[in-house]
Amino acid sequence: MITLNNLTVRFGGVTALDAISAQFCQPISGIIGPNGAGKTTTMNAISGFLDYQGVINWNDETVDDLNPFKRTRWGLRRSFQKEQIADDLSVLDNLQAIADNLPLSRSEKRAEVEHAIESMSIAPLANRKAESLNAYEKRLADLGRCIIGNPKIIMLDEPCGGLQQEETDHLGELILKIPELTGANTLIIDHDVDLISRICTETLVLDFGKRIAFGETANVLADPKVKAAYLGVEEDAK
Amino acid sequence: MLALLVFIFIPVLAGGQWVKIFISTGCFILAAAGVAFMYARLGMVSLGQIALMGIGGWVMLRMNHAFDLPFEINLAVAGAVTLVFGWLLAMPALKMRGLYLALITLMAAGGLEVIFSTFRFPNGGEGFWGVMPSVADPFRRPTLASSDADYLRYIILAIVVGFLIIELHMRTAPGRAWAMIRRSEAAAYASGVNVVYYKAWAFGLAGFLAGISGGLLAGGLGLLDPATFRASESIMLFALMIVGGSRGWLGVLIAAALYRIVPALFNDWGIDADISLIIFGAALLHAIITAPNGLSGQLIDLFSKESKRT
Numbered sequence A: 001m002i003t004l005n006n007l008t009v010r011f012g013g014v015t016a017l018d019a020i021s022a023q024f025c026q027p028i029s030g031i032i033g034p035n036g037a038g039k040t041t042t043m044n045a046i047s048g049f050l051d052y053q054g055v056i057n058w059n060d061e062t063v064d065d066l067n068p069f070k071r072t073r074w075g076l077r078r079s080f081q082k083e084q085i086a087d088d089l090s091v092l093d094n095l096q097a098i099a100d101n102l103p104l105s106r107s108e109k110r111a112e113v114e115h116a117i118e119s120m121s122i123a124p125l126a127n128r129k130a131e132s133l134n135a136y137e138k139r140l141a142d143l144g145r146c147i148i149g150n151p152k153i154i155m156l157d158e159p160c161g162g163l164q165q166e167e168t169d170h171l172g173e174l175i176l177k178i179p180e181l182t183g184a185n186t187l188i189i190d191h192d193v194d195l196i197s198r199i200c201t202e203t204l205v206l207d208f209g210k211r212i213a214f215g216e217t218a219n220v221l222a223d224p225k226v227k228a229a230y231l232g233v234e235e236d237a238k
Numbered sequence B: 001m002l003a004l005l006v007f008i009f010i011p012v013l014a015g016g017q018w019v020k021i022f023i024s025t026g027c028f029i030l031a032a033a034g035v036a037f038m039y040a041r042l043g044m045v046s047l048g049q050i051a052l053m054g055i056g057g058w059v060m061l062r063m064n065h066a067f068d069l070p071f072e073i074n075l076a077v078a079g080a081v082t083l084v085f086g087w088l089l090a091m092p093a094l095k096m097r098g099l100y101l102a103l104i105t106l107m108a109a110g111g112l113e114v115i116f117s118t119f120r121f122p123n124g125g126e127g128f129w130g131v132m133p134s135v136a137d138p139f140r141r142p143t144l145a146s147s148d149a150d151y152l153r154y155i156i157l158a159i160v161v162g163f164l165i166i167e168l169h170m171r172t173a174p175g176r177a178w179a180m181i182r183r184s185e186a187a188a189y190a191s192g193v194n195v196v197y198y199k200a201w202a203f204g205l206a207g208f209l210a211g212i213s214g215g216l217l218a219g220g221l222g223l224l225d226p227a228t229f230r231a232s233e234s235i236m237l238f239a240l241m242i243v244g245g246s247r248g249w250l251g252v253l254i255a256a257a258l259y260r261i262v263p264a265l266f267n268d269w270g271i272d273a274d275i276s277l278i279i280f281g282a283a284l285l286h287a288i289i290t291a292p293n294g295l296s297g298q299l300i301d302l303f304s305k306e307s308k309r310t
């Protein structure tokens, strides 16, 4: 269970997150909202990348006192809106780069990396340099990184951004496997509402840094306020 | 293989003057390897490498004239002290990136330039600074390598060891952590990398290589001149490293060869050595415009095309 309690983030005079509270009890939950709503900012706060007010808990543990890299060592994993794997390392080394920093023995680290490669079915890519991968393969490697070392919280920022429909479907299947692979609570940001309603049991909707809805995904998507927020965006887009 | 061939033949073939030039080239290869890995693997621009080399050289001379210890121990002390200076340099630099980092290292190099030219290098005189006018005490080379040709072999061996140390880092946890830092600090944090620690480690390793190369240079020449370690020299070495290519050992060899051998050749041919500056400038433009991986990248591409054709 991930608990956000009055999470507030300010950039200068701009309030990017305004006292967001939510309890994500389900294994996989979504965060949606129009562009600039504060979704990525929420993940950055949970990562400890920015100063925030409020409290972030996982079950009974609070992560607020940990700095960013200690949060990872504690059990936080995330992918980024723009993938952040190291181009000059092989896929294997990109996974190993996380295992290196976890409090595990050498053989446990190797086993974790192998487990991740197997779970994502990326063995054929393992020794390829990351720069030679296509967008989809990079996303697979990224997801592989996230399941290493018994994580407690996994956050995926638009994991299917820029992918083809089939690729999105397959990645969705893999994300659905995360709970049995790791036992972590997973948070997903995506603009693809079909994907969110397929894989997320609960969803938080943000708009202009405010929580406008939270609850079971189908109910949330039917909420008139949510529809209005999205319609507003669509009109802007035209 | 190549190292072995070079090891056997160069010291034999080269004439007296040239052995000396190769010795100093070898020292700069080690120093360049330090800047190159910082730049290629971490994306950090350090413009203080030759100044750090000066520290290594100073410590080496100081140890040599103060105590009666073997060469290797003096060299290890020179490497260790310079490693610590590398860390000191890292302190203000850890929070900075790109241009600001480069400027900080350049300022440090400028500061050291002033110190070197004020206090000069120990040559056997009295006191802490150990400088006496005109004459100088002899410098003790390693017992195994007291002739110039043997000393050149000693340096080639040191270069091979230096390259192996870097390669070992690249294949283990530090190399992976550095690659994540280069991607972005967010990526590094998300991988659990302690960014400050691994950046400091990189500065330490580059400092260590600079210290060893400075110590070896002191052994090669017996005396050091403050002009060798001017801040502008650090900039020059960095620029030539870009020309050579920062990603592999070949680029580093090219950089050091351009830095030391080209001016010496010009001298030999009776051409003004300053002409080499113009050539370096043109080469830098060429590299920036057409060869992101430097001349070594172009050579490797050329060879791999050739071998595919046959």
Ligand SMILES: Nc1ncnc2c1ncn2[C@@H]1O[C@H](COP(=O)(O)OP(=O)(O)OP(=O)(O)O)[C@@H](O)[C@H]1O
Pocket: A011, A016, A033, A034, A035, A036, A037, A038, A039, A040, A041, A042, A081
């Ligand atoms: N480091 C920062 N400094 C200043 N403002 C920022 C910073 N990061 C985000 N913002 C602002 O905070 C707001 C929320 O941004 P955020 O990236 O969280 O949006 P998002 O919901 O992830 O949008 P998108 O769907 O486009 O990714 C935006 O107005 C953005 O401009």
Ligand SMILES: [Mg+2]
Pocket: A039, A040, A041, A081, A157
């Ligand atoms: Mg975002």
